[in-house]
Amino acid sequence: MRMLMIAMTLLAGILIPVQTAINSQLRHVLFGSPVLSSLVSFAVGTITLALLYFGVLRGSLPDGAMLMRTSWWMWIGGMMGAFFVLSGIVAAPRIGVATVVVMLVAGQLAMALLLDHFGWIGLPVREISPMRLTGVALVLVGAFVFTRG
Incomplete structure (x- = not known):
């Protein structure tokens, strides 16, 4: 499953x-x-x-x-x-679909990390680990780099 x-x-x-x-x-x-x-x-x-x-x-x-x-x-x-x-x-016609998607993913991961860590909105708690934080940080840095190119 x-x-x-x-x-x-x-x-x-x-x-x-x-x-x-x-x-x-x-x-x-x-x-x-x-x-x-x-x-x-x-x-x-x-x-x-x-x-x-x-x-x-x-x-x-x-x-x-x-x-x-x-x-x-x-x-x-x-x-x-x-x-x-x-x-x-x-946004897509102005900044491109790829930039829209990378920003969506960056925003989704950042908020998802908070939702999991604090168990907001009735979700089970999944604490922030160094590996998860590193993964999200890499995506956020990637999004920043991506939008500069």
């Missing part, structure tokens, strides 16, 4: 620059609007997930009691995803 999860996340990582490039091109067709192209991207994603959840998995809607057990911050993930997609659409 671990190898399947690693392969799945590797594929997701491979698709990020492809998604960024596709959404940037979609922007040109949709009035040059990064917001509209983000909306279309999320609409297609929402339809895809709805078909998977309701059609393939035969899922049901949550009830009121289930929704009442959520915290306010559990609802902002979609806004973060929208910012992620919108940022890529706006």
Whole structure:
């Protein structure tokens, strides 16, 4: 199962620059609007997930009691995803997809290290080790070097 999860996340990582490039091109067709192209991207994603959840998995809607057990911050993930997609659409034509991706990875690793170390947002604690810190530092230095070239 671990190898399947690693392969799945590797594929997701491979698709990020492809998604960024596709959404940037979609922007040109949709009035040059990064917001509209983000909306279309999320609409297609929402339809895809709805078909998977309701059609393939035969899922049901949550009830009121289930929704009442959520915290306010559990609802902002979609806004973060929208910012992620919108940022890529706006930045890719200006700084290139590779620079967008290297900065995304640098930011993701830095925050992931903090989330793991402190166990924020209900995650299990995985303390910062010298090797993990070195790995993240190398990526951050690499991102800095990459953006200079």
